[in-house]
Amino acid sequence: MGYDVPHWIDGHEENGGGSTQPIMNPATGAQVGTLQLGDESTVDRAVQIAADAQKAWAKVSLAGRTQIFYRMRELMIEHTDEIAQVISREHGKTFGDAKGEIARGLETLEFATSITQDLKGGFSQNVSTGVDAHTLRQPLGVVVGITPFNFPAMVPFWMHPVAIATGNAFILKPSERDPSASNIVARLYQEAGLPAGVFQVVHGGKTVVDALSTHEGVSAVSFVGSTPIAMHVHATASAAGKRVQALGGANNHAVIMPDANLEFAAAQVASGAFGSAGERCMAVPVAVTVGDAHEAFMTAITAEAKKLVVGPGDDPTTDMPPVITPEARERVIRMTDEAEQAGATIVVDGRGLVVKGFEKGNFVGPTVITDLAADHPTYTEEVFGPVLVVMHVNNFDEAIDLVNSSRFGNGTAIFTDSGHYARRFEDEIQVGMIGINVPIPTPVGYYSFGGWNDSLFGEHHAHGPEGVSFYTRQKAVTTRWPAQNETVEASMSFPTHD
């Protein structure tokens, strides 16, 4: 039904695996396409092809590689609307939001155009008499990316430009929910001149993920998705001897200090909580009001939530789109019900929302909850929907303790006019990415992205300098060029420097 989405292997589309899965439009609830699901043999074929392609690719000069990335950047800009439309149809997010994620993904591609700088090694002359030392970084081989539904362009772009620019072959396993953008990117890489087999796409679910994570031809696995699957992939791939970075879920808190510009803070928190229906790993599902900030912030955030227009992503008047599946919608409603049953106040209630003409869509309205206990799952767990829980504390220290008690540690923000509290926040908070009066502090492409605690398993953050480090390994070379007539006594002592 609708269009067909096959794998992209060895420079062309092909079927493989035998089974399929429907691709749905979250706004209409209707099937729009059919996805081919791979199996172990699809993975095996892709890995063999990648291994062959990588050997030749690693020999391509840095100048040759970067020229391809420059061309790819132009092609991505030219095709932004086409990719954004596909994302909006399969993910549900607004057209403008889809264009935004493509633009943020391009930052990493731009970073890859200057890989010449990042692959420079170190050199020391005369570390010992007549002896020099230098380092170089080399690719790992075949590396894999497994990505979530919520950023079908940007999150894969955190991985493949850096992996490929450093000389690896990359196999992408995108989300089954919105797979088409990845095939367009594969086609554009080919048009940009990337040799067949260096970037491939294998579609599928657990079978494909497990096969990629354990295949002996794969050297490293980058994963982004929910915490339970991140833990599974980290454990499985690590046990199989792979280098692994597995980015998991989040429950990001924004702390609202009484000295903050509260209107500004409420507008920023609203965009963090309800943008893309809260389905962002850097969403802001929790606001922590400190002392006197509570009342004024509640008034402002209620007004912000109530004015949002909920509708399909391809309607230019839409502020907030549907969530991804009927199950996701039901989870949001159930977690709101459970909070209410536990005595919370539902200040803005999105449960009953129906969008006219889209009655079968996965719509749920913006929801604001307060008076919820700090051990309730609607606060402690990731809702991943348009729900903002407002927690109230008495002072800054209590706010720090509350944020640090979360098992996640992806992003956090503080809204304040005080440099003193901003500086203390940055120092004392146990979270990987911090915003000072910035609600979604997603680092630019030339920095690296990553959380702490249950938001990231493994040592390396994604993209930027940490990406270069993840996708390469270092050699340290010690060099001596004795004169042809130079003689030396054999020494049994461990060499020291003179």
Ligand code: NAD
């Ligand atoms: P998900 O964990 O369900 O899926 C992620 C990937 O894992 C997909 O490619 C999927 O096919 C695969 N997968 C699913 N179940 C699997 C299983 N049992 N075994 C092996 N593989 C499996 O995540 P999602 O629902 O697609 O995405 C939303 C989640 O991703 C949220 O938790 C969100 O916070 C998180 N996320 C985190 C970041 C980050 O940077 N930390 C970024 C984006 C999204």
